[in-house]
Amino acid sequence: MNSLTIGALAKAGGVGVETVRYYQRRGLLAEPARGYGEGVRRYGAEDMRRLRFIRSAQAAGFTLEEISELLALDASEDRVRARALANARLTALDARIAELQQARTALTRLATACAGSAAGPCPIIAAFEDRG
Numbered sequence: 001m002n003s004l005t006i007g008a009l010a011k012a013g014g015v016g017v018e019t020v021r022y023y024q025r026r027g028l029l030a031e032p033a034r035g036y037g038e039g040v041r042r043y044g045a046e047d048m049r050r051l052r053f054i055r056s057a058q059a060a061g062f063t064l065e066e067i068s069e070l071l072a073l074d075a076s077e078d079r080v081r082a083r084a085l086a087n088a089r090l091t092a093l094d095a096r097i098a099e100l101q102q103a104r105t106a107l108t109r110l111a112t113a114c115a116g117s118a119a120g121p122c123p124i125i126a127a128f129e130d131r132g
């Protein structure tokens with residue numbers, strides 16, 4: 001039973017209507033036919049499931065291209081490829097976490113140096129100035 005308008009689908013999925021339309025243009029979500037005599041497109045439980053899948057996959061760091069591939073893999077049940085995509089995403093996340101930890105360490109060091117002395121230029125500001 002298809003009972004949701006695009007606005008209701010978007011709201012229930014935690015996105016805007018334009019996001020739903022964007023996903024449709026990208027081929028991630030189907031665009032249902034307009035109801036007979038009604039002129040309004042109606043969305044159902046499968047559309048909601050797919051929208052939630054897309055949002056969850058994005059939260060895990062997958063790109064829309066990767067999400068499209070995951071959706072195609074779901075239909076083919078290619079777990080090997082799905083696992084490879086997940087492992088690649090994990091590797092990328094681990095690299096990003098390492099970058100963030102390095103940035104945190106550097107900023108902590110600058111904040112400590114700033115608190116340690118009131119003389120001279122602020123170490124935080126000096127570190128971000130263009131020295132070109």
